[in-house]
Amino acid sequence: MSMTLPERLDAKLFSDLLARIALRPDAASPETAPLIAPFTGEKIIDVPTCALADVTHAAEEAHLAQKAWRALPAKRRAKLFLRFHDLVLDRQETLLDLIQLETGKARRHAFEEVLDTAICSRYYAHAAPRMLASESRQGAFPVLTKASVLHPPLGLVGFITPWNYPLSLAITDAIPALIAGNAVLLKPDQQTPLTALFAARLLDEAGLPPGLFQVLTGPGRTLGEPILDRVDAISFTGSTATGRIIARQAGERLIGASLELGGKNAMLVCEDADLDRAVRAAIVGAFTNSGQLCISIERLFVHRALADAFIERFVNQVRALRIDAGFGDEADMGSLVNAAQLAKVERHVRDALAKGAQALAGGRARPDLGPYFYEPTVLDGVTDAMEIFSEETFGPVVSLYRFDSEAEAVERANASAYGLNASVWTRDTKRGFELARRIEAGTVNVNEPYAAAWASVDAPMGGFKTSGLGRRHGREGLLKYTQAQTVAVQRFMPVSQTPGGDGAAYRKRMTDAVRALRRLPGVD
Ligand code: NAD
Secondary structure, rough: OOOOOOOOOOOOHHHHOOOOOOOOOOOOOEEEEEEEEOOOOOOEEEEEOOOHHHHHHHHHHHHHHHHHHHOHHHHHHHHHHHHHHHHHHOOHHHHHHHHHEEEEEEEEHHHHHHHHHHHHHHHHHHHHHHHHEEEEOOOOOOOOEEHHHHHHEEEEEHHHHHHHOOOOHHHOHHHHHOOOOOEEEEOOOOHHHHHHHHHHHHHHHHOOOOOOOOOOOOOOOHHHHHHHHHHHEEEEEOOHHHHHHHHHHHHHHOOOEEEEOOOEEEEEEEEEEOHHHHHHHHHHHHHHHHHHOOOOEEEEEEHHHHHHHHHHHHHHHHHHHEEEEOOOOOOOEOOOOHHHHHHEEEEHHHHHOOOEEEEEEOOEEOOOOOOOOOOOOEEOOOOOHHHHHEEEEOEEEEEEEEOOOHHHHHHHOOOOOOEEEEEEEEOHHHHHHHHHOOOOEHHHHHHOOOOHHOOOOOOOOOOOOOOOOOOOOOHHHHOEEEEOEEEEEEOOOOOOOOOOOOOHHHHHHHHHHHHHHOOOOOOO
């Protein structure tokens, strides 16, 4: 099986991108690792692997660049991201080619990343300077104490990111870190370095100072620890298992760690749901990027009163999905990313079928389309004896369950170690809101599978339980890359008792003052 690359992906582009890797200029020939295209299993190029000395060199350069960068006004730093926003939209065809080349996803799913990156850039470019400005807080004593909170940057922030959304997840969390005045060390997944390097070049073109944004390529196993040793905070997106390793290392160094991890997300379809919309949403929720999406739907709970009608329409539409390789806009779903992902999906489905589940649609690999393709699959009759019941599959497989009452649906949705995203379907949005607040998940979408909460970038996004620690997006996703520094200016008289003074008079004055404050609104 051989692949014709779009014209934009030529040898010159690849060599320019590899030149952006943070290798020391004087280094001997680095080791390399082959980059495989999931559509065909063919090698695209060999990518240099960074060594320990490269991490040290990149961290030094980044620290140096950060000194001048942090001194600029936040507005100046932020403005650059409006230029980046425009470049991402203007160069989207090349971005889409690279994302598809490295992940094997359908072009329509790659476009979600372009959109997301533009939305985040615009949002933080406009909102961040205001959030980073110093804030006045209530001082110890009115008039006497003026307290302000400043938000200086942390310094150097490390980003370790996965392959499934190689543009969004490598860049959108780094944008607030940069606007806050930090430098960045980014280690993208080994499967997706080119997309991250292209984004780095767009940042250069937008005017980011040299040295500030370093991209290190290679395995997390060897580069993770040296990166964690050199940064002032780490932002990690990936599996819960790796998240625990990162958290331990960050704990040892006492640096902040923000962790965006796995999910086993539920969709609840109430008996008054709009059936057609809910069916289409279940398809988007379960099969976008072949289910390799942290917030995708793997558990589908449908009210028994509407289950038969729902299942019939859902299964028919799943069977009609167009799965294909290629750089056009036609495919509804693309490939899985690699052999390990395919093996996990096959293992989960095989285990479920062997223990009595039925595949209502799909259930097979499609080697005729490419080495890692797998059909969109709907399982019925899944029980807690099966791996797929509780483990994240991260593939195009959804399990169907019927429920009789809301209370039962909420209890079963919450019976998971994860708590990343959920979706609730009802025509009564007030009821949807009430149901949503009972679900243990960082984001809950009412009448949308995942995008409404994700794209509301002014609101925080992250996981309950083992789905993560910390939040991306909004004020929370910016201020985590800063210190909170309180500056209190005291006037006229001191707060503390000074040596040699009249102790009894001081006690009386302070007791009266504290009693007076008790009566002031907003102080108690
Ligand atoms: P992974 O944890 O294997 O890899 C993610 C990154 O960590 C890669 O860059 C990898 O090189 C690096 N890494 C691996 N071992 C490491 C180590 N010991 N030390 C430091 N770094 C290491 O995850 P994956 O399988 O590539 O990604 C899929 C997982 O990511 C799924 O569980 C998915 O749910 C999760 N995810 C979560 C979100 C979110 O926002 N919550 C988003 C996307 C993906």
